[in-house]
Each structure stands twice: as structure tokens, then as C-alpha cells.
Amino acid sequence: MGNTYVSDRRYIHRLLSKTATSEEVLIVTSYDYFLQKYDLAALLKRYKEVILIPHSDNDDYLLNHTVRPLLDKFEKIHLVTNPQYDRRNRVIYELVIRKNKSIRITTVYDFCEKYLKKVYIPDNISEINPNLLVIPVFGxxxxxxxxxxxxxxxxxxxxxxxxxxxxxxxxxxxxxxxxxxxxxxxxxxxxxxxxxxxxxxxxxxxxxxxxxxxxxxxxxxxxxxxxxxxxxxxxxxxxxxxxxxxxxxxxxxxxxxxxxxxxxxxxxxxxxxxxxxxxxxxxxxxxxxxxxxxxxxxxxxxxxxxxxxxxxxxxxxxxxxxxxxxxxxxxxx
Known part of the structure; x- marks a missing residue:
């Protein structure tokens, strides 16, 4: 379905679409565990490329040597942010703005519900906010x-x-x-x-x-x-x-x-x-x-x-x- 680019021990998953009509690239700052193969197949119909950034001990190296070159190819960037990676989100945002690119930002919660049709459940217990999720009782x-x-x-x-x-x-x-x-x-x-x-x-x-x-x-x-x-x-x-x-x-x-x-x-x-x-x-x-x-x-x-x-x-x-x-x-x- 795509290629994996490896740079030393730092890597990202870069998935290339053959069917998407959009010139937009999707960047997911941390895909944890919630993106399944069915989700990726659907996203690759919408975006030209999907960049999944895993956990890394050196974000500066990862972002500057891998994400920055990819930004030259696209005028529109869709960034999916995770509160756990605030610093990483800011770095990517600054990289995009410096290159005068168009960017739209969606939280992982909104992204899952709108695009993947499921509710995001954080993998990290420290992210849990019991007031964030409102679940109704059927009337x-x-x-x-x-x-x-x-x-x-x-x-x-x-x-x-x-x-x-x-x-x-x-x-x-x-x-x-x-x-x-x-x-x-x-x-x-x-x-x-x-x-x-x-x-x-x-x-x-x-x-x-x-x-x-x-x-x-x-x-x-x-x-x-x-x-x-x-x-x-x-x-x-x-x-x-x-x-x-x-x-x-x-x-x-x-x-x-x-x-x-x-x-x-x-x-x-x-x-x-x-x-x-x-x-x-x-x-x-x-x-x-x-x-x-x-x-x-x-x-x-x-x-x-x-x-x-x-x-x-x-x-x-x-x-x-x-x-x-x-x-x-x-x-x-």
C-alpha cells in the first residue's frame, strides 16, 4: 500500500496514494494504535500522501530530516494533532508557515469522529479527560x-x-x-x-x-x-x-x-x-x-x-x- 522510509533509527511511515484527487498531504503527529488498514485505505482515497509520525526520542531530527523535505511537494497541509505531542505540533506548524503553505489543523478527537467514523480513545492514560466525552442515553x-x-x-x-x-x-x-x-x-x-x-x-x-x-x-x-x-x-x-x-x-x-x-x-x-x-x-x-x-x-x-x-x-x-x-x-x- 505504500513505502516506509528509514533514516538511521528515526523513521516515519509515508503512504502514497494512486487514486486520490486532492493535492493535500495528511500529517498525523502520532498515530498510536487507532489507524487500522481499513482506515488507511479510506484516507489514501482522499489524500495524495499520508505521513504517520511514530514516537521518537528526537523530534528535531525526525521532523527536520524527514518531514521538512516532504513539505516542498505540497501547497496544502492537513495536520492532525495529538495533545500529547504539543511541541511536535508546534514545530510542524512553524515549518509549514515558514514555507508559506496552507495548513488546516484538526485534533485527533475530531479527526477520528469526522473522517474515520469512530471515537478516539487515548492510549496514554495521562490524556484521559472524563469531561471530554459526552455519551448520551437514548431518549x-x-x-x-x-x-x-x-x-x-x-x-x-x-x-x-x-x-x-x-x-x-x-x-x-x-x-x-x-x-x-x-x-x-x-x-x-x-x-x-x-x-x-x-x-x-x-x-x-x-x-x-x-x-x-x-x-x-x-x-x-x-x-x-x-x-x-x-x-x-x-x-x-x-x-x-x-x-x-x-x-x-x-x-x-x-x-x-x-x-x-x-x-x-x-x-x-x-x-x-x-x-x-x-x-x-x-x-x-x-x-x-x-x-x-x-x-x-x-x-x-x-x-x-x-x-x-x-x-x-x-x-x-x-x-x-x-x-x-x-x-x-x-x-x-
Whole structure:
């Protein structure tokens, strides 16, 4: 997708676009961890070049020997600033002004939300400002259309997939004796626990060694269980959770309490995702690749918070469409 230029031990990532129509160059003063390959692909359609500046112990060397020469090529500069790197931001700004270039400045918070459609969560705990991020609780204006969508699509989905329920019942019984449905306690809205219902896709001893994240190609699944997970058939019984008002169709994925307790301690703003009902599918599920652990939970949270802060009927329908694309394509991002 691009080239990496190395100068001694100091380096930047310089990504060259072949499709962008803009003559603008994007400079990100510190890209931490939040720029994924999907983000970079989108940015390279907008900018001629994207310059990502990593952490460095010698900013003067890095900026003067690498950034300064690149500025000669462009008349327009878009600088994405990070409060953690105030000095670096000032140096780049002065370099641009000295060369009489045009510059626009966007904070990393605004940049993520406007261009990447996710909410920036600082990687450095010292940057955390609990007053900076306002996360709303859905009012009637949002709850009512969501409820109509939930009930309507759930009824249609149940009627269309009822033969799959019957088929799955007998296949599970044949391949893995035991209960057909799997009940697992999850954390819902306002941290209230509920039992999430799924078709059982693993053996009865799957968690003999304790709770653990599920993963792709999980060895604990039996043959048809693996197929159900790949095609999301195992998620169908969660329609019952929607009728019970435990779940919404769209929302943050409900997690187990043993994991949410850890995430609450280690991931800033994680508790905000409990402001709304969790969902069978969600913005994070269709925008982020399958993953587990703190790193992936932090990335997914950025999308969940964007969904809560920027809910619209269009976004709701878009997620439903993308979910269908993922299911019928038998793949995730």
C-alpha cells in the first residue's frame, strides 16, 4: 500500500496514494494504535500522501530530516494533532508557515469522529479527560424507531429462518448429545445481567478450564457448531432475547461480567457502552475484524461509542445491511 522510509533509527511511515484527487498531504503527529488498514485505505482515497509520525526520542531530527523535505511537494497541509505531542505540533506548524503553505489543523478527537467514523480513545492514560466525552442515553426519539425496527425485523427473521431452527435442532442433537440451546449470563443495559440464548456450538466441557474468549476456528466446536458460528446461525435464538427486551437488534455486543470488570478497569470510557441496550449485531461487529482481548475490545469500543453518539436511522439501516453482507459473504472485516 505504500513505502516506509528509514533514516538511521528515526523513521516515519509515508503512504502514497494512486487514486486520490486532492493535492493535500495528511500529517498525523502520532498515530498510536487507532489507524487500522481499513482506515488507511479510506484516507489514501482522499489524500495524495499520508505521513504517520511514530514516537521518537528526537523530534528535531525526525521532523527536520524527514518531514521538512516532504513539505516542498505540497501547497496544502492537513495536520492532525495529538495533545500529547504539543511541541511536535508546534514545530510542524512553524515549518509549514515558514514555507508559506496552507495548513488546516484538526485534533485527533475530531479527526477520528469526522473522517474515520469512530471515537478516539487515548492510549496514554495521562490524556484521559472524563469531561471530554459526552455519551448520551437514548431518549424516546431514538428508542421508539429502534423498537419498531427490532420487533419488525425479528418477526420476519424468525419466520424466514424457522426451517433452519428445526434443522439445527436435529443436527446439534446428532453431533453433540446434550442441550440444544446454550444460556450464558451477559451484562446488559445499566449493567443488569441477563441470559443470552444461542444454539450450542461447543462441547459440554468447553469451559472446563474456566471462561475464555471464543475465536475463529475454535477447537472446542463440533462440526456443525463450527458451521453455525461461521454463518452466524448460532446467534438466531437471540431473537428470543429481543422479545424479552434484553437485547436490541443493533447495539454494543454484550460481554460476560468477568470480562467487563477487567475492561472497565483497563479501557477508558468502557462503562459508557452500558448506557444503551446491547445488540445481536452492531457497528463494531461490522467495522472491526473478529478479535478478543484488551486490544480488540478497545478498538471495538471506539466504534460502539461512535454509534451511540451519532445514532441515526440511516446508520441503523446501514449496520443491518452490512451485517447481511458479512453473513452471506461468510466473512467479517
Amino acid at each position: 424516546r426519539r431514538i428508542r421508539y424507531p429502534k423498537k419498531i425496527i427490532d420487533i419488525t425485523i425479528s418477526i420476519i427473521l424468525f419466520l424466514l429462518t424457522f426451517p433452519v431452527w428445526i434443522f439445527s435442532f436435529f443436527r446439534i442433537k446428532f453431533q453433540s448429545p446434550g442441550p440444544v440451546f446454550y444460556y450464558q449470563e451477559r451484562v446488559g443495559m445499566d449493567r443488569k445481567p441477563f441470559y443470552c440464548i444461542k444454539f450450542r456450538s461447543m462441547g459440554l466441557d468447553a469451559e472446563a478450564n474456566g471462561a475464555s474468549f471464543s475465536k475463529k476456528n475454535d477447537s472446542r466446536t463440533f462440526s456443525y457448531g463450527s458451521y453455525m458460528r461461521q454463518t452466524r446461525i448460532d446467534e438466531l435464538p437471540q431473537i428470543i432475547n429481543i422479545f424479552r427486551r434484553d437485547l436490541s437488534l443493533i447495539g454494543p455486543r454484550p460481554e460476560r461480567q468477568v470480562f467487563t470488570e477487567t475492561f472497565d478497569e483497563l479501557i477508558p470510557y468502557y462503562n459508557y457502552r452500558h448506557n444503551i441496550k446491547p445488540g445481536i449485531t452492531g457497528y463494531a461487529q461490522v467495522m472491526y475484524s473478529y478479535g478478543a482481548g484488551i486490544y480488540d475490545a478497545r478498538h471495538k469500543l471506539m466504534y460502539d461509542l461512535y454509534y451511540i453518539r451519532n445514532w441515526s436511522l440511516f446508520l441503523e439501516l446501514k449496520i443491518i445491511f452490512l451485517t447481511a453482507f458479512v453473513i452471506f459473504g461468510k466473512r467479517g472485516r
